[in-house]
Amino acid sequence: MTNHWKDIKNADVVLVMGANPAENHPCGFKWALEARDEGGATVVTVDPRYTRTSAVADRHLQIRPGSDIAVLGGWIHKILSEGLYHDEYVRLHTNASFIVAEGFGFENGLFSGYDEATGSYDRSSWSYERGPDGFVRRDPTLAHPRCVFQLLRAHYSRYTPQVVAGIAGCTVEDFEAMADIVCSTGTADRVGTIMYAVGWTMHTVGAQIIRTGAILQLLLGNIGRPGGGINALRGHANVQGATDHAIVAGILPGYLRVPKPDQTSLARHLADSTPRPLVPDSVNYWGNYPRFMVSQLKAWFGDRVGPGNDFGYHYLGKPADDTTWLSMWDEAHRNRMEGLVALGFNALLAGPDVPRLIRAMSNLKWKVVIDPFLLDSAEFWNAPGVDPADVQTEVLYLPAAHWIERGGSFTNSGRWAQWKEAAIDIPEGVRSDTWILSELFWRVRELYEEEGGAWHDAVRDLQWDYVNPRAPTDEELAREINGYDRRTGRLLSSFGELRDDGTTTAGNWLYTGSFTEEGNMMARRGRSDPTGLGFHHDWAFSWPANRRVLYNRASADGDGRPWDARRAGIRWTGRAWVGDVPDYGPATPPDAAGAFIMTEEGVARLFTPHLVDGPFSEHYEPAESPVANLLHRDVPVNPCVTWYGGVAETLAQNVDGEFPYAATVYRVVEREHFVTSHVPGLVEIMPDFFVEVPEGLAAEKGIENGGRVRVWSPRGEVEGVAVVTRRIKPLTVDGRTLWTIGIPVHWGFKGITTGSMANSLTPFVGDANTRCPEFKAFAVNLERA
Amino acid sequence: MDISRRELLKTSALVGGGGVLHALGFDMEPAHAASRELKISHAREYKTVCPYCAVGCGAIAYVHGSGGLNTERSVIHVEGDPDSPINGGTLCPKGAAQMQLAMNERLRKSPMLREAGSSEWREIDWDTAMDWFARRFKDSRDATFVERDERGRTVNRCEGIGWVGSATVTNEDAYLITKTMRAMGLVYVDHQARI
Numbered sequence: 010m011t012n013h014w015k016d017i018k019n020a021d022v023v024l025v026m027g028a029n030p031a032e033n034h035p036c037g038f039k040w041a042l043e044a045r046d047e048g049g050a051t052v053v054t055v056d057p058r059y060t061r062t063s064a065v066a067d068r069h070l071q072i073r074p075g076s077d078i079a080v081l082g083g084w085i086h087k088i089l090s091e092g093l094y095h096d097e098y099v100r101l102h103t104n105a106s107f108i109v110a111e112g113f114g115f116e117n118g119l120f121s122g123y124d125e126a127t128g129s130y131d132r133s134s135w136s137y138e139r140g141p142d143g144f145v146r147r148d149p150t151l152a153h154p155r156c157v158f159q160l161l162r163a164h165y166s167r168y169t170p171q172v173v174a175g176i177a178g179c180t181v182e183d184f185e186a187m188a189d190i191v192c193s194t195g196t197a198d199r200v201g202t203i204m205y206a207v208g209w210t211m212h213t214v215g216a217q218i219i220r221t222g223a224i225l226q227l228l229l230g231n232i233g234r235p236g237g238g239i240n241a242l243r244g245h246a247n248v249q250g251a252t253d254h255a256i257v258a259g260i261l262p263g264y265l266r267v268p269k270p271d272q273t274s275l276a277r278h279l280a281d282s283t284p285r286p287l288v289p290d291s292v293n294y295w296g297n298y299p300r301f302m303v304s305q306l307k308a309w310f311g312d313r314v315g316p317g318n319d320f321g322y323h324y325l326g327k328p329a330d331d332t333t334w335l336s337m338w339d340e341a342h343r344n345r346m347e348g349l350v351a352l353g354f355n356a357l358l359a360g361p362d363v364p365r366l367i368r369a370m371s372n373l374k375w376k377v378v379i380d381p382f383l384l385d386s387a388e389f390w391n392a393p394g395v396d397p398a399d400v401q402t403e404v405l406y407l408p409a410a411h412w413i414e415r416g417g418s419f420t421n422s423g424r425w426a427q428w429k430e431a432a433i434d435i436p437e438g439v440r441s442d443t444w445i446l447s448e449l450f451w452r453v454r455e456l457y458e459e460e461g462g463a464w465h466d467a468v469r470d471l472q473w474d475y476v477n478p479r480a481p482t483d484e485e486l487a488r489e490i491n492g493y494d495r496r497t498g499r500l501l502s503s504f505g506e507l508r509d510d511g512t513t514t515a516g517n518w519l520y521t522g523s524f525t526e527e528g529n530m531m532a533r534r535g536r537s538d539p540t541g542l543g544f545h546h547d548w549a550f551s552w553p554a555n556r557r558v559l560y561n562r563a564s565a566d567g568d569g570r571p572w573d574a575r576r577a578g579i580r581w582t583g584r585a586w587v588g589d590v591p592d593y594g595p596a597t598p599p600d601a602a603g604a605f606i607m608t609e610e611g612v613a614r615l616f617t618p619h620l621v622d623g624p625f626s627e628h629y630e631p632a633e634s635p636v637a638n639l640l641h642r643d644v645p646v647n648p649c650v651t652w653y654g655g656v657a658e659t660l661a662q663n664v665d666g667e668f669p670y671a672a673t674v675y676r677v678v679e680r681e682h683f684v685t686s687h688v689p690g691l692v693e694i695m696p697d698f699f700v701e702v703p704e705g706l707a708a709e710k711g712i713e714n715g716g717r718v719r720v721w722s723p724r725g726e727v728e729g730v731a732v733v734t735r736r737i738k739p740l741t742v743d744g745r746t747l748w749t750i751g752i753p754v755h756w757g758f759k760g761i762t763t764g765s766m767a768n769s770l771t772p773f774v775g776d777a778n779t780r781c782p783e784f785k786a787f788a789v790n791l792e793r794a
Numbered sequence: 795m796d797i798s799r800r801e802l803l804k805t806s807a808l809v810g811g812g813g814v815l816h817a818l819g820f821d822m823e824p825a826h827a828a829s830r831e832l833k834i835s836h837a838r839e840y841k842t843v844c845p846y847c848a849v850g851c852g853a854i855a856y857v858h859g860s861g862g863l864n865t866e867r868s869v870i871h872v873e874g875d876p877d878s879p880i881n882g883g884t885l886c887p888k889g890a891a892q893m894q895l896a897m898n899e900r901l902r903k904s905p906m907l908r909e910a911g912s913s914e915w916r917e918i919d920w921d922t923a924m925d926w927f928a929r930r931f932k933d934s935r936d937a938t939f940v941e942r943d944e945r946g947r948t949v950n951r952c953e954g955i956g957w958v959g960s961a962t963v964t965n966e967d968a969y970l971i972t973k974t975m976r977a978m979g980l981v982y983v984d985h986q987a988r989i
Contacts, residue, residue, distance in 0.1 A: 014849060014880050015879055034847050034848075034849050035849075035886035036849050036851050036874075036880070036884050036885065036889070037880070039884065211989075242847075242848070243847075244986065245847070245848060246845045246846060246848060247848070247964065247965065248986055250964070251960060251985050251986075252987045253968075254969040254971075255972045256960070256968055256971050256985040257984060258982070258983055262969060267981070270943055270945075270949050271947070273948065309973055323950055324950070324977060325976055326949065326952065326981045327948075327951055327981075329943065329949070329951075333988055334958070334984045334989055336982075341956070345953070345954070346954055346955070346956055347934035348931065348934045348954065348956070349958070350955070350956070350958070351959055352957075352958070352960050352971070353959045353961070353962040354958050354961075354962075354985065356958055361989075374930070375930045375934070377927055381901050382901065382902065383906075390913075391913070398911050398913070400910075400911065403910050403930075404907070404908040405905065405907055405923060405926060405927060406905060406908075406915065407905050407923060407927075408902035408903060408905065411845070411896075412843075412845040413842060413869060417965065418964055418965045418966065419965070420850075420965060421849060421850025422849065422850070426965060427843050429842040429843045430840040430842060432855035432867075432896070433857055433867040433868060433869055436903060441967075442963050442971075443966070443967055448924045449924065449927055450974050452925065453931055453978070456929070456932045462936040463941070464950060467950070467977045467978070467979065468977060471974070481970065486970055489969075490965070490966070516969055516973070520965070534841075534877060536877060536879060538879070543879065548879050678886060678888070679887050680888070681888055687898060688888075688894045689894055690894050691887065691888060779988070782989055784989070
């Protein structure tokens with residue numbers, strides 16, 4: 010989240026799209042209701058289903074799964090064509106005035122530079138025009154035909170209400186009624202927020218959906234302001250923290266980058282990873298990348314590394330290609346992976362394409378599952394339809410302690426790292442994740458000492474200076490993450506103190522300041538809220554630097570005056586910024602630099618070369634879609650999607666005939682993913698796997714409410730109780746009636762009650778940028794069972 | 795509710811007097827207070843955070859048992875932390891059932907191994923389990939480690955072991971996972987955030 014949970018109360022309009030927080034984040038969603046009940050805000054939902062959030066919203070718009078970019082693009086078109094944007098904000102805080110070099114274009118569904126052979130873009134034509142001083146040329150009048158503002162206007166001009174309604178399957182009237190609400194905050198005295206979740210990310214165009222939301226919010230002047238922002242509602246208790254600390258392909262803690270093979274030295278890695286300012290007044294905070302990287306290497310390898318050995322740069326593995334979830338399972342499927350460790354992760358039910366995952370897991374020599382419960386994933390060899398005798402994989406299960414037995418911190422969606430206490434002891438026979446990890450590390454290191462083996466200097470030299478090396482404490486690790494001044498041994502209080510000469514450490518620069526000489530900032534419980542806006546600076550620690558709203562410099566105008574004095578993010582007093590922790594030098598005058606300190610542009614990007622599939626977004630159909638792409642029939646699907654071997658054959662080829670219904674998966678409030686299958690009270694109130702079938706379709710198929718229904722895709726099938734519903738209405742697209750089916754994900758073959766695995770149906774294809782699988786829009790057929 | 799109606803009425807009578815009489819003819823306020831006090835009396839409070847979604851609701855676990863020798867601490871009740879600026883004491887159905895996740899008979903207490911082709915688990919001790927784990931980890935690392943790629947560039951990567959998870963561990967463990975696995979040369983590292 011750019012903002013945080015309580016901040017949602019400050020909004021005038023709350024757009025919930027690609028999320029269902031009343032169901033999945035109830036105690037966070039109450040701030041949206043507070044915004045409405047106390048502040049007079051309007052709360053709206055846009056979703057393929059009428060959800061529990063819709064039930065308490067002021068207005069709901071039902072759209073076809075996968076049509077989000079069309080809808081958002083339609084709003085952008087309305088804002089630009091009717092002049093509803095926050096003019097001063099757009100000029101001051103975005104790259105609207107930046108001039109794009111000649112050669113950029115978009116035609117028939119493709120941006121300039123597309124290479125059909127590789128399925129990727131040469132992005133060199135998506136660049137800015139430079140002046141003689143090397144900086145980007147700008148046109149403050151926004152009139153230049155190649156300035157970002159005019160290109161943006163031209164690009165989204167195709168997204169008229171008629172076109173959007175045609176793609177999304179709604180009526181023009183319903184689309185426009187929603188547009189009037191969403192596009193109403195483009196003034197200084199109004200602010201709107203977006204709450205989104207995996208309903209946006211789980212598409213082959215997921216990253217671009219979010220980008221479209223960001224463009225919308227920038228045009229309306231809503232980023233950086235209390236009550237504004239673009240807010241990802243994350244699913245697990247510490248999915249934010251585990252991302253920050255980079256249990257993630259491609260990044261290192263603090264969003265540093267995993268090095269690439271052609272970065273043959275630290276210097277080359279730093280040169281590639283450290284952006285240069287594109288305009289003279291850009292803070293370009295990522296210019297500090299070398300300080301963060303060197304401090305991290307020093308935290309990991311200590312005295313063993315220094316300038317003489319590139320600070321241990323070559324101790325880091327350099328992957329040949331993508332190493333994300335889908336690629337990992339593709340490697341296993343092709344029999345190129347020997348072992349896999351799954352810690353706190355029911356990797357089988359997570360999908361997609363569970364039958365394919367079972368085949369991939371069966372190719373492993375060994376698998377280790379570490380979890381408090383014996384998961385479906387640990388017994389994939391015993392899944393329905395699998396003969397254990399056919400699976401030669403050895404599987405080790407290790408019972409791990411769980412949250413109530415552990416101290417340490419969780420970082421919530423709003424970036425608040427909150428310390429928790431261990432309430433009870435770890436039971437006999439159970440071990441903590443820390444112990445298991447330490448023990449694995451030591452035993453592997455000892456094997457290398459005893460018998461040698463593959464190159465292992467990094468294993469030998471990994472710094473492990475904990476008081477009890479077999480069991481580091483949470484506090485020891487938190488201090489290591491925060492970092493030290495190595496010359497004095499003092500804990501650092503700010504990442505501004507980090508150096509690239511080896512004199513400082515920081516396991517994760519974003520968390521520098523979370524555990525200082527003053528104590529554990531994550532354990533703070535102060536409730537003061539002097540502004541009444543809900544910043545609560547004395548409660549826990551919010552990265553970065555205890556800042557509660559990211560990009561908060563943009564909450565004020567060119568003179569440092571808040572756009573809205575009632576909801577001031579920060580304010581310039583003439584000598585300093587007051588309010589939230591400023592996203593800017595605390596004494597830097599308002600006209601000294603651009604507000605968006607993390608971009609090399611110094612302002613927010615309406616146009617960007619950083620995504621692989623376009624500098625603007627474009628509507629592409631899901632990989633499995635019941636209709637043609639009405640914008641460009643020749644380019645129906647995101648042209649930059651990676652097709653893993655054999656996957657295209659597992660997609661529904663004949664969507665009209667064999668798999669005519671769109672399906673989407675989701676969660677319910679009584680369950681959380683899969684672990685709740687082991688919690689008796691929750692199983693009791695939500696016992697059975699079910700399928701949500703629209704009323705008209707159920708009548709057509711003879712399916713009765715409470716009866717049984719079978720659903721299948723080319724990958725697999727499920728069977729469960731039919732919940733016949735009016736919450737999903739038929740849509741009309743391209744002159745045809747389309748039905749959408751809803752399927753919850755919570756069931757498996759282990760647990761107090763069992764049920765079909767929803768992800769047996771989902772396709773093994775992901776977003777072009779993130780490779781997040783397309784769980785939210787796929788094709789199925791169904792019948793009465 | 796840990797208290798029978800008879801006890802409740804008795805308690806109510808004992809602490810009666812003062813307060814406003816309700817339509818029923820007796821004052822319920824002290825009874826509510828007494829039932830709460832009885833349920834968590836002698837329990838110690840621990841501040842925790844709900845383990846389910848990422849709202850980060852503050853919760854208070856009430857624990858019985860001193861933690862001393864021959865005692866076993868157990869959670870007797872979990873409720874929302876009224877001081878938390880995020881949830882202000884509220885919890886959703888899952889959060890309200892944290893107690894059942896904390897004290898759950900389905901939690902496992904021993905490592906187990908499933909051999910190739912077998913249809914069952916067998917319990918093993920931790921020392922054996924960790925030796926097994928380290929042996930396979932090292933053997934697969936040795937077998938699939940690439941020190942230099944086909945163009946002679948130093949890449950130091952282990953291609954044959956994947957690590958997934960987790961969005962459910964603490965920041966401190968998440969950091970330690972990354973630090974350790976990257977030092978081992980693993981590149982196939984990912985967690986729930988991807989999906």
